Amino acid sequence: MRSERAGLAANIGCGVLSGVAGTVVMTAFQKFVEMPITGRGDSYAPADFAERVLPVHPSSPEDRKGLNYVTHFSLGGMWGTAYGIAATAGLSGQKAVHTVFATVYTADTLVNVALGLYPADEVVEAGLDHRPRREVRTGPGDRCGLRPIPRPRPVMTSWPAASSARAVTAR
Numbered sequence: 624m625r626s627e628r629a630g631l632a633a634n635i636g637c638g639v640l641s642g643v644a645g646t647v648v649m650t651a652f653q654k655f656v657e658m659p660i661t662g663r664g665d666s667y668a669p670a671d672f673a674e675r676v677l678p679v680h681p682s683s684p685e686d687r688k689g690l691n692y693v694t695h696f697s698l699g700g701m702w703g704t705a706y707g708i709a710a711t712a713g714l715s716g717q718k719a720v721h722t723v724f725a726t727v728y729t730a731d732t733l734v735n736v737a738l739g740l741y742p743a744d745e746v747v748e749a750g751l752d753h754r755p756r757r758e759v760r761t762g763p764g765d766r767c768g769l770r771p772i773p774r775p776r777p778v779m780t781s782w783p784a785a786s787s788a789r790a791v792t793a794r
Contacts, residue, residue, distance in 0.1 A: 627711075634707035642703020646696050668740065669694035675738045702727055 657663070670691035673679060681687040705727050709719040735741040 631708075631711045634710045635704050636707070638703035638705070638707025638710070639700040640703065641706065642699045642701065643696055645703070646699030649699075650695065665691075667691050669698060671740055672698075672735065672738070675740065 658665075665688075667687065670681070670687050673690055673694040674681075679690060681690050702723065705723045706719060709723050714722055732741065736743050
């Protein structure tokens with residue numbers, strides 16, 4: 624039990640670090656490659672989310688930009704946390720990445736629609752343009768040491784009643 628808790632803590636810690644590191648990579652790619660090519664401006668979706676769910680209201684554009692980055696990197700760490708939990712549950716590699724993506728992306732989309740941050744009729748367009756990159760950023764957790772925690776196999780101490788009944792009736 625103690626090693627399972629230690630493994631969970633280690634996997635979550637490593638997941639958070641991987642998520643934040645992936646957010647750094649994703650943000651740098653967006654800022655220096657994607658945005659200059661597409662001409663897209665800065666997104667303040669993370670700040671919008673934080674302002675909706677927390678009692679914070681930045682008083683200046685600089686404060687809002689800071690809130691945006693803090694929220695963006697916190698959400699990245701949370702994606703990594705989900706990956707660490709998946710690893711603890713026995714998932715690894717692409718299976719863990721796909722499970723985390725499907726679970727967290729769905730929850731993220733539903734929460735943002737419920738908060739009125741995404742128009743319900745534009746959910747696919749609003750989400751699928753950049754979120755698949757998060758799948759890539761949580762993947763490095765495998766190289767950080769995120770591994771499924773080996774669990775002891777249960778030992779059968781007695782035969783199930785149904786098997787005994789069949790054995791008795793077969794005689």
